[in-house]
Amino acid sequence: MNKKFFIPSDLKRIRQAVDEIIILLRGLHADESDTFDIRLCLEEALINAIKYGNKFDKNLDVLVECSCSENKISISVQDKGKGFDYSKIPDPTKEENLLVGHGRGVFLIKHLMDELRFNEKGNRLTMTKYLKRKIFKRV
Amino acid sequence: MKISQKQNNDVTILDINGDIDINSSPEMREAFENIANAKTMKVVINLNEVSYVDSSGLATLVEMLKKTRSYGGKMRLASLAPKVKSLFEITKLEKLFDIFDTEEDAGVNF
Numbered sequence: 001m002n003k004k005f006f007i008p009s010d011l012k013r014i015r016q017a018v019d020e021i022i023i024l025l026r027g028l029h030a031d032e033s034d035t036f037d038i039r040l041c042l043e044e045a046l047i048n049a050i051k052y053g054n055k056f057d058k059n060l061d062v063l064v065e066c067s068c069s070e071n072k073i074s075i076s077v078q079d080k081g082k083g084f085d086y087s088k089i090p091d092p093t094k095e096e097n098l099l100v101g102h103g104r105g106v107f108l109i110k111h112l113m114d115e116l117r118f119n120e121k122g123n124r125l126t127m128t129k130y131l132k133r134k135i136f137k138r139v
Numbered sequence: 140m141k142i143s144q145k146q147n148n149d150v151t152i153l154d155i156n157g158d159i160d161i162n163s164s165p166e167m168r169e170a171f172e173n174i175a176n177a178k179t180m181k182v183v184i185n186l187n188e189v190s191y192v193d194s195s196g197l198a199t200l201v202e203m204l205k206k207t208r209s210y211g212g213k214m215r216l217a218s219l220a221p222k223v224k225s226l227f228e229i230t231k232l233e234k235l236f237d238i239f240d241t242e243e244d245a246g247v248n249f
Contacts, residue, residue: 011161036191036222043193047161093231101202104194104230111229 001068006061007046009054009079014046021066021075028068028135037112038073041127044105045077053079053123070134076126083122142170150181150246156188159196167196171203180212183245187218192226204236213237217245 003024007017018039025035046062054060063078092103110116115128140157151174159167174182184200186192192200200216207214215237219227227233239245 015160015162033222039191040193040226043160047193047195098231098235099201099205101198102194104197108194108226108229 003064003066003068005064007064008058009050009056009060009062010058011047011050014043014050017046017064018042021064024066024068025073025135029133030135031132034129034131034133038075038129041109041113041129042075042077044109045075045125045127048084048105049077049079049081049123052084053081055081068135070131070136072128072130074126074128076124078119078124081123083119085122086118086125140166142167144170144174147246150183150249151179152183152185152242152246154185154188158191158193159186159189159199160191160193161195164195164199168199168202171206175203175206175210178210178212179207181249182207182212182214183217183239183242184214185217185242185245186220186223187242189223190220192223197226197230197232201232201235213249215239215245215249217242 005020007013021042022035022039025038049062050056054062060080065076067074086106089103089106090097092100092107097103109127113127113129116125118125140155140163143154145152145154153170153174155167157163204214217239218241219238227236227238
Protein backbone atom coordinates (compact mmCIF):
# COMPACT_ATOMS: atom_id res chain seq x y z
CA MET A 1 0.00 0.00 0.00
CA ASN A 2 1.37 3.40 -0.96
CA LYS A 3 0.31 6.90 -0.06
CA LYS A 4 1.69 10.20 -1.29
CA PHE A 5 0.61 13.73 -0.44
CA PHE A 6 1.86 17.27 0.04
CA ILE A 7 1.29 19.62 2.94
CA PRO A 8 1.99 23.36 3.07
CA SER A 9 4.67 24.62 5.46
CA ASP A 10 2.24 25.35 8.25
CA LEU A 11 2.72 23.72 11.67
CA LYS A 12 -1.06 23.64 12.13
CA ARG A 13 -1.33 21.22 9.20
CA ILE A 14 0.94 18.62 10.76
CA ARG A 15 -1.76 16.96 12.84
CA GLN A 16 -3.95 16.39 9.80
CA ALA A 17 -1.06 14.87 7.84
CA VAL A 18 -0.02 12.62 10.71
CA ASP A 19 -3.63 11.53 11.27
CA GLU A 20 -3.81 10.31 7.65
CA ILE A 21 -1.11 7.75 8.43
CA ILE A 22 -2.21 6.94 11.97
CA ILE A 23 -5.84 6.31 11.05
CA LEU A 24 -4.58 4.02 8.30
CA LEU A 25 -2.38 2.07 10.75
CA ARG A 26 -5.11 1.80 13.38
CA GLY A 27 -7.52 0.56 10.73
CA LEU A 28 -5.02 -2.17 9.95
CA HIS A 29 -4.72 -3.09 13.65
CA ALA A 30 -1.08 -2.04 13.98
CA ASP A 31 0.44 -2.36 17.44
CA GLU A 32 -0.30 0.73 19.59
CA SER A 33 3.33 1.15 20.65
CA ASP A 34 4.45 1.08 16.99
CA THR A 35 1.69 3.56 16.13
CA PHE A 36 2.91 5.92 18.89
CA ASP A 37 6.49 5.75 17.57
CA ILE A 38 5.47 6.32 13.96
CA ARG A 39 3.23 9.25 14.92
CA LEU A 40 6.02 10.88 16.91
CA CYS A 41 8.69 10.35 14.24
CA LEU A 42 6.53 11.61 11.39
CA GLU A 43 5.59 14.66 13.41
CA GLU A 44 9.24 15.38 14.25
CA ALA A 45 10.27 14.97 10.60
CA LEU A 46 7.50 17.32 9.45
CA ILE A 47 8.39 19.95 12.07
CA ASN A 48 12.03 19.90 10.89
CA ALA A 49 11.00 20.09 7.23
CA ILE A 50 8.70 23.06 7.84
CA LYS A 51 10.92 24.88 10.33
CA TYR A 52 14.48 24.28 9.12
CA GLY A 53 13.90 23.13 5.52
CA ASN A 54 11.18 25.39 4.15
CA LYS A 55 11.68 28.03 6.86
CA PHE A 56 7.92 28.42 7.38
CA ASP A 57 7.39 29.58 3.78
CA LYS A 58 3.74 28.58 3.25
CA ASN A 59 4.27 28.65 -0.52
CA LEU A 60 6.63 25.70 -0.21
CA ASP A 61 5.17 22.22 0.20
CA VAL A 62 6.48 19.25 2.11
CA LEU A 63 6.18 15.90 0.37
CA VAL A 64 5.16 12.83 2.38
CA GLU A 65 5.47 9.36 0.84
CA CYS A 66 4.45 6.27 2.73
CA SER A 67 4.78 2.65 1.73
CA CYS A 68 3.47 -0.13 3.85
CA SER A 69 3.76 -3.91 3.70
CA GLU A 70 2.56 -6.48 6.21
CA ASN A 71 5.58 -6.15 8.48
CA LYS A 72 7.09 -2.74 7.82
CA ILE A 73 6.32 0.86 7.08
CA SER A 74 8.61 3.35 5.32
CA ILE A 75 7.93 7.05 5.31
CA SER A 76 9.85 9.73 3.39
CA VAL A 77 9.58 13.42 4.16
CA GLN A 78 11.08 15.90 1.71
CA ASP A 79 11.27 19.67 1.93
CA LYS A 80 12.39 22.24 -0.61
CA GLY A 81 15.20 23.67 1.46
CA LYS A 82 18.93 23.75 0.84
CA GLY A 83 19.46 20.58 2.83
CA PHE A 84 20.95 19.93 6.21
CA ASP A 85 23.90 17.96 7.50
CA TYR A 86 22.25 15.77 10.09
CA SER A 87 25.57 14.37 11.26
CA LYS A 88 26.33 17.77 12.82
CA ILE A 89 23.45 17.67 15.33
CA PRO A 90 24.93 17.54 18.84
CA ASP A 91 24.07 14.54 20.98
CA PRO A 92 21.19 15.78 23.20
CA THR A 93 21.87 13.11 25.82
CA LYS A 94 25.31 14.48 26.72
CA GLU A 95 25.38 16.04 30.16
CA GLU A 96 26.13 19.51 28.78
CA ASN A 97 23.18 19.35 26.36
CA LEU A 98 20.46 18.05 28.69
CA LEU A 99 19.21 21.54 29.49
CA VAL A 100 19.26 22.66 25.86
CA GLY A 101 15.77 23.30 24.57
CA HIS A 102 16.10 21.76 21.09
CA GLY A 103 17.84 19.01 19.13
CA ARG A 104 15.86 15.96 20.26
CA GLY A 105 13.68 15.43 17.17
CA VAL A 106 16.14 13.57 14.92
CA PHE A 107 17.58 11.79 17.95
CA LEU A 108 14.13 10.38 18.76
CA ILE A 109 13.61 9.31 15.15
CA LYS A 110 16.95 7.44 15.22
CA HIS A 111 15.92 5.60 18.35
CA LEU A 112 12.30 4.84 17.64
CA MET A 113 12.62 3.82 13.99
CA ASP A 114 14.70 0.85 12.79
CA GLU A 115 16.30 2.57 9.81
CA LEU A 116 16.92 6.20 8.99
CA ARG A 117 18.66 7.59 5.93
CA PHE A 118 19.04 10.94 4.24
CA ASN A 119 19.55 11.87 0.61
CA GLU A 120 22.85 13.47 -0.34
CA LYS A 121 21.42 16.98 -0.34
CA GLY A 122 19.97 16.50 3.13
CA ASN A 123 16.42 17.63 2.37
CA ARG A 124 14.78 14.20 2.37
CA LEU A 125 14.73 11.63 5.09
CA THR A 126 13.40 8.11 4.84
CA MET A 127 12.57 6.21 7.99
CA THR A 128 11.52 2.60 8.29
CA LYS A 129 9.97 0.65 11.12
CA TYR A 130 9.53 -3.11 11.31
CA LEU A 131 6.16 -3.72 12.90
CA LYS A 132 5.68 -5.82 16.02
CA ARG A 133 2.35 -7.07 14.75
CA LYS A 134 1.77 -7.84 11.09
CA ILE A 135 -0.89 -5.69 9.49
CA PHE A 136 -3.39 -6.44 6.71
CA LYS A 137 -4.70 -9.32 8.82
CA ARG A 138 -7.72 -9.18 11.08
CA VAL A 139 -6.77 -9.87 14.67
CA MET B 140 -5.36 20.56 26.02
CA LYS B 141 -6.99 21.25 29.39
CA ILE B 142 -4.94 22.56 32.28
CA SER B 143 -6.03 23.01 35.86
CA GLN B 144 -4.18 24.09 38.95
CA LYS B 145 -4.73 22.96 42.52
CA GLN B 146 -3.05 23.30 45.88
CA ASN B 147 -2.12 20.60 48.36
CA ASN B 148 -0.70 22.43 51.42
CA ASP B 149 2.42 24.16 50.11
CA VAL B 150 2.61 22.09 46.89
CA THR B 151 1.14 23.51 43.68
CA ILE B 152 -0.08 20.87 41.25
CA LEU B 153 -0.59 21.51 37.56
CA ASP B 154 -2.83 18.88 35.98
CA ILE B 155 -2.29 18.54 32.24
CA ASN B 156 -4.91 16.81 30.14
CA GLY B 157 -4.18 16.09 26.47
CA ASP B 158 -1.23 15.83 24.09
CA ILE B 159 1.82 18.04 24.71
CA ASP B 160 3.01 18.81 21.20
CA ILE B 161 4.25 21.71 19.12
CA ASN B 162 0.77 23.24 18.93
CA SER B 163 -0.25 22.81 22.57
CA SER B 164 3.13 23.45 24.28
CA PRO B 165 2.67 27.25 24.29
CA GLU B 166 -0.56 26.78 26.28
CA MET B 167 1.27 24.79 28.94
CA ARG B 168 4.09 27.34 29.01
CA GLU B 169 1.56 30.13 29.50
CA ALA B 170 -0.19 28.29 32.35
CA PHE B 171 3.18 27.78 34.00
CA GLU B 172 4.06 31.49 33.73
CA ASN B 173 1.76 32.36 36.65
CA ILE B 174 3.39 29.71 38.82
CA ALA B 175 6.89 30.94 37.92
CA ASN B 176 5.97 34.60 38.34
CA ALA B 177 4.72 33.85 41.86
CA LYS B 178 8.06 32.09 42.48
CA THR B 179 6.21 28.97 43.63
CA MET B 180 8.74 26.77 45.41
CA LYS B 181 7.15 23.32 45.12
CA VAL B 182 5.56 22.39 41.82
CA VAL B 183 4.23 19.05 40.61
CA ILE B 184 3.33 18.60 36.96
CA ASN B 185 0.78 15.80 36.86
CA LEU B 186 0.88 14.03 33.47
CA ASN B 187 -1.67 11.35 34.33
CA GLU B 188 -3.94 12.39 31.45
CA VAL B 189 -1.15 12.84 28.90
CA SER B 190 -0.67 10.01 26.44
CA TYR B 191 1.58 11.80 23.95
CA VAL B 192 4.54 14.18 24.19
CA ASP B 193 6.77 15.27 21.31
CA SER B 194 10.22 16.93 21.36
CA SER B 195 8.61 20.38 21.65
CA GLY B 196 6.75 19.17 24.74
CA LEU B 197 9.98 17.80 26.22
CA ALA B 198 11.71 21.11 25.47
CA THR B 199 8.92 23.06 27.15
CA LEU B 200 9.16 20.91 30.28
CA VAL B 201 12.94 21.48 30.32
CA GLU B 202 12.31 25.21 30.00
CA MET B 203 9.85 25.10 32.93
CA LEU B 204 12.36 23.18 35.05
CA LYS B 205 15.09 25.72 34.29
CA LYS B 206 12.79 28.58 35.22
CA THR B 207 11.80 26.94 38.52
CA ARG B 208 15.43 26.29 39.39
CA SER B 209 16.37 29.87 38.51
CA TYR B 210 14.56 31.18 41.60
CA GLY B 211 15.44 28.21 43.81
CA GLY B 212 12.18 26.28 43.38
CA LYS B 213 11.69 22.57 42.70
CA MET B 214 9.61 20.93 40.00
CA ARG B 215 8.60 17.28 39.88
CA LEU B 216 6.80 15.17 37.29
CA ALA B 217 4.15 12.62 38.23
CA SER B 218 2.11 9.79 36.69
CA LEU B 219 3.81 9.39 33.32
CA ALA B 220 2.30 6.90 30.87
CA PRO B 221 4.83 4.15 29.96
CA LYS B 222 5.42 5.45 26.41
CA VAL B 223 5.85 9.01 27.65
CA LYS B 224 8.24 7.83 30.36
CA SER B 225 10.25 5.93 27.76
CA LEU B 226 10.94 9.23 25.96
CA PHE B 227 12.52 10.59 29.14
CA GLU B 228 14.66 7.46 29.33
CA ILE B 229 15.75 7.57 25.66
CA THR B 230 16.67 11.26 25.85
CA LYS B 231 18.27 10.82 29.32
CA LEU B 232 15.99 13.57 30.64
CA GLU B 233 15.19 11.19 33.48
CA LYS B 234 18.55 12.31 34.91
CA LEU B 235 17.35 15.91 34.94
CA PHE B 236 13.82 15.47 36.29
CA ASP B 237 12.53 13.97 39.51
CA ILE B 238 9.88 11.56 38.24
CA PHE B 239 7.30 9.93 40.52
CA ASP B 240 4.74 7.19 39.91
CA THR B 241 1.86 9.15 41.41
CA GLU B 242 0.89 12.71 42.24
CA GLU B 243 0.70 11.70 45.92
CA ASP B 244 4.27 10.32 45.88
CA ALA B 245 5.52 13.48 44.18
CA GLY B 246 4.05 15.66 46.93
CA VAL B 247 5.88 13.90 49.76
CA ASN B 248 9.26 15.00 51.22
CA PHE B 249 9.66 17.86 48.79
